[in-house]
Amino acid sequence: MSNPFSLQYGSAPKGDSCQGILGHALVALAFCIGISCFYGRLPANEPKSPSVSVSFVNDVMPVLTKAGCNSGVCHAKAVNGQNGFRLSLLGFEPQDDYVHLLKEGRGRRLSMASPASSLILSKASGQVPHRGGVRLSKESTEYATLLGWIRDGAKYDGPTATKLLSIQVQPDRGTLPPKSQQQLTAIAVYADGTQRDVTKLALFESNEKSMAEVSEHGLVQAMELPGRVSIMVRYQGLVSVYSASIPLGAMVDSIPASKGFIDDALFSNLKELGIPPSPICDDATFVRRVTLDVAGRLPTTQELDSVVGSTDPNKRDTFVAKLLQSSEYADFFANKWTAMLKNRRDDASDITSNFAFYSWVRDSLLQNKPYDQMVRELLAATGTVQSNPPVAWYKRVKEQKQQLEDVAQLFLGVRMQCAQCHHHPFEKWSQDDYYSFAAFFSQVGRKPTSTRGEDMIFHKRGIATAANIKTGTVLKPAALGTSIDSITADQDPRLHLANWMSDPKNPFFAKAVVNRYWKHFFRRGLIDPEDDIRDTNPPSNPELLAGLEKHFIASGFDLKELVRVIVTSNAYQLSSVPNQSNSADQQNYSRYYHKRLQAEVLLDSIDDVTGARTDFQNLPTGTRAVALPDNSYNNATPFLKVFGRPENESVCECERTQSSSLAQSLHLMNAGDVKAKLATAGGRADLMSKSQKPMEERVTELYRIAFGRSPSAAELSGAVDYLTEPSSADASGVSVGQPASPERFQDLIWALINTKEFLFNH
């Protein structure tokens, strides 16, 4: 489910389109908002100007924002706005907007001699052609506000206008039964103590439209999906959030025992919402699930036996401990991290740095280097790639703004990109915040090396600063609004940034990674998207997120412990099979949400089942796809591309495609590489056809390898029948081989790997 608050690359959220807001102004006719106190009862067709002077900042700007004039697709479009008329995005820069209105366009946007003839009014009300359509009815109070302001001399009151302190939403939380409604009221609070009801001028947006929708007037309509939903209320650059829980209201009479704080928080939430959890999964399911999630591979039959056949009450925990000790854990998670750290092969000469960097990540995970230390070594890397591999990150991420944006998004879960050009529309981040953060990277010095495109990195002595490109203000380093103690010219500011990040009180650092890891195991982050942490995108289970954060910090930023505490919880071990009540649950983890195996894991799994091994150029035979150091193998292995292995170009995990597609189905069914694996000499089908074991044993072994379980009686008899039936031809007349021939086994394996049970972790 996409989050409408999230930054979706390449398209603007619908809520910001001119069309989406078209009706806003039209319905405002009889509406009185904060400024309505200035008006008398207005004739239907000719609004009068207010009797009290109109504030440009507090009255005019909200009208322009609500009407959508300053949205990104209209007059706040990059560079020149729309047809030469430019406004700041969402009205964050009133002073600039005033200049644009009053002085640009040869001054014809405002007519002081004949205010009603002002282009701003005649265009917005459709009296003259306007490509954006009618934005304000001539009869509306908003129209009257603009007219009144012009009649009043179109003054700019930026320095003197009463300062808007906050925006409040009433109520700010509540419980919404399914299909119920709730009217929200937006209250603007000003520095002089006054308050205004600005509901009609505020913008409302739901973070989960499948759970609740909100009208432009703030009327919330709950849907049937249970869970927690938030409505963001925006007004004049400030935001507030209404949080609602939509209970399912079913009887929760059976809750698995709690194994710790995760279970406490998760099951408590389910109880509150009335969502009964699925039961704990069986041992075989758990072993397959956790092996895929922790080590990125299928379990061996020996591993299955070690748990399924054991009576040890701690057998699952013991198994998890072994997985975490394995190098496959490090391989799998290094694969995850290096993609986001952009370990990308652009040139043949990148190979050494890419291998070194991948290995550094992998070895750090293997030795369980504390996460804060790992990030510190990366952030403040100096030297050469050979002697200090995290330097390679600075080879891939060369520009200062790219560095700050990647660090903020990856390690802090904050998307700062917007604030480069304008105040963040959903958050408090300003351009000053952006460039103050950039200042941490202002003293990264570079010296060329003998490898083209590769530099040595060092701290370049000097006071770290960065200039706000809009205001020219020279800013010292500050970390997301937190000022940092004075950094001398000799001190590497990146070390100060690392200190700030690893401070146990840091509100972002631990939260970002525990949320990211939670998503790894549960498919959906407690905050989702996982790298968009902000007040207006609250967690679905705040207590659980806080518990994870606290536990992670207390463990000394121990990543293996983080994984352990998650996968040993009963919350993780719930069955993926929904019960009668929880099938609609998408965000409360009342069951395990199945996941399609990612490209590398799927390829390795097919290799494991077929007994083939994918050959990767210049790597040792037997190298698994999850252990590939960079993206350069994608081209030569179409399977990886088809199943969405990323090209390591983005810091966002969303670059990996996890959705299913027709191409994937066709590839699994028909592609030459898959067929070749099935027919590999000495492969599984070949060996099984030659085996002297009873056919039932052979089929059972296949099922255990592919699914981590034995076949049912029906599956077993069906498979044995097929394998042993006399020679026959398929529908097209092609012989399907002799009984128990390799071809028969190939067919059976082909059928197994094309099942959802195989393709998904469940």
Place this chain on the structure above:
Amino acid sequence: MISSAQAKCPFIDHTRSRCIALSAMLLMWAAGPAILSAQSVCLPLPRLLTMMPMGGSVGSQVEIAITGEHLDEVKELLFNHPGIVAKAKQNDAGQIEPNKFLVQISADCPTGLYEARVLSRLGISSSRIFSVDTLLELKQTAPNTSLSTAMEIQVNSVTNSVMTARSIDFYRFMAQKGHRYVVECSSRGIDSKLDPVVIIADSQGRDLAVERRGDLLDFTASQDGPHLIKVHELTFKGGPAYFYRLHFQELAADSVLPRFASTRSVSAFSWPPTGLPAKAISAELEPNGVSVPQQIALPCDLSGSFYPAADVDVFEFSARKGETWWVEVASERLGRPTDPAILVQHVTGEPGKEQLVDVVELLDIPSPVKPSSNGYAYDGPAYDGGSPDILGKITLPQDGVYRLQLTDLFGGTRKDLRNEYRMIIRKAAPDFALAAWSLHMELRNGDRNALSKPLALRAGATVALEVVAVRRDGFDGDIQLQLNGLPNGVSAQGLKIPAGKSRGIMLVTAQYDAPVALANLDFVGSATIDNQLVSRQVQMADFAWPIPDSWGEIPAPRLVSGLPLSVTNHEPAPMSIAAQDRKVIEATAGSKVTIPLVLTKRMDFSGSTLQMKAFGDGMERLPPFNISLDAANSEAVIDLASLQLTPGEYSFAFYTGAVAKYRIKPDAPSQDTVEIVITEPISIRVKPMEPK
């Protein structure tokens, strides 16, 4: 798929502002050479490339097999220490087995690294490192690229192995719980191309500890029983060039980690200053940071370490106005991956309220000549004589207290006590250090070559060594270059390093009738400093491997010991160019001098002209000129006025690149081979203009 370029702000429509970017790389590629010829770069020279094993124990005899490039008719295997002697191996029938030698290492031969070379039909070869050790020497005798074929090794041994491409070598040893083991894989430091990854694993091959930076792996076993050492190349390359010596030792828990011998980088030629004691006089005393500076008196010579991470060592001293001190720091030149930086500040104000005013910041030692920038065209040698270390001057502006802050610009997050440094603050002791290497230059389709080049002269050849100087403590005078110990028929002339400059040339010419010879040369540079004639050894540098195209492989230059020279008459130099008259040419300042040149071709060449340039004594300013390839006689005209040559004697040479139709054997097909051609040195004595 999301590219960073696509990751636009979703709140703003970028359609208007989006610009169409042209790919500069694509254009460059399209504009590149349309035809890549099969041309070779430089005439064959003998190169010793591999030895197996790569070392031996003190007091032992070891059988060594060699391979190399252009090693026809190998006669001898030579070492640069008299305690290591080789003789050709004979089979049971008394016949010599090609390329196999029995090497005797004397009992008194010190451990360390030595240079091995062979003498072949084409002369003396390039060098390969031979290690002398005290550990038990083992040799990989069968493939050990799987768990089941792991090679058994013992503690306190060194195994000589060659890495197979796309493979991991497995070694098995019996560990004892609580015992400490150290594994070191010598590779780059003994001329191998291997970037080693060393892993200690349990008996099933599961990784326990990993070292990927070519450093030691220090491991204490947590249980008894078989363990594995896995070795592979960082990017899984392999082949004969990827050899290694795997040191495996047991150490006491409190022992200091050993430091294994390694070849020295080219930058190290400028270290140590002449006469410097092996050990520093004093040492840093931690804590000596910003809040508690360490008091020192000048001059000083102290050692220290960039430890722990982001270490800042601060030293405080008193000085008088106008005093000048020279500061030299070595750390990178000691083989550490560091980048020292110094900041000197004047301390003012009351104690506890001090204010610091910057006086000087000292950073790198610049390369004496611009090194290659890895571009397509030749723009400098792939030798970098500079260093991240420090060699600079402090002039103190007033009487008072000063603080010198020493940091490692690469040390922000790294904690390694072995990142040592030595800092010397001294009164000016003018001096110089010299290094030389075989000349590389712009060559048609061969600009990016970085070849190891032994001084194996063909009869009639003139070769050039590029000599560079790091000047110390303000020394700014001429440096004369001289080769001693030349055999008969070989002459050498140094084109001096002029005052204030850092580059000179040494030309070595074998006369066409020079007898076959082998000699160890003594290469020195000399200068007058404080009215004293001072001579300094020139340290030679060479590439570990011949790299025809450094676009695909990064050259690995290093310092080499000794300078052997050979002359062969098996095949002549393809071309010789010399002034018709080898006497010093007399000329008057401001005049034009015509120098008749004689070109002797001994094989066919491509093209019809040669574009000649000059080097030596300011002649680099001479505009290039062409001579005919088809004429035996041509001439060079030098306008002394335009070159502004004042009265005096000038030595120089012309040089060019030519494409020879070279045949490796008389009956072999010819191969276009681009080669550097240098004239014999030419001297002009410029006399003052006679008064009118």
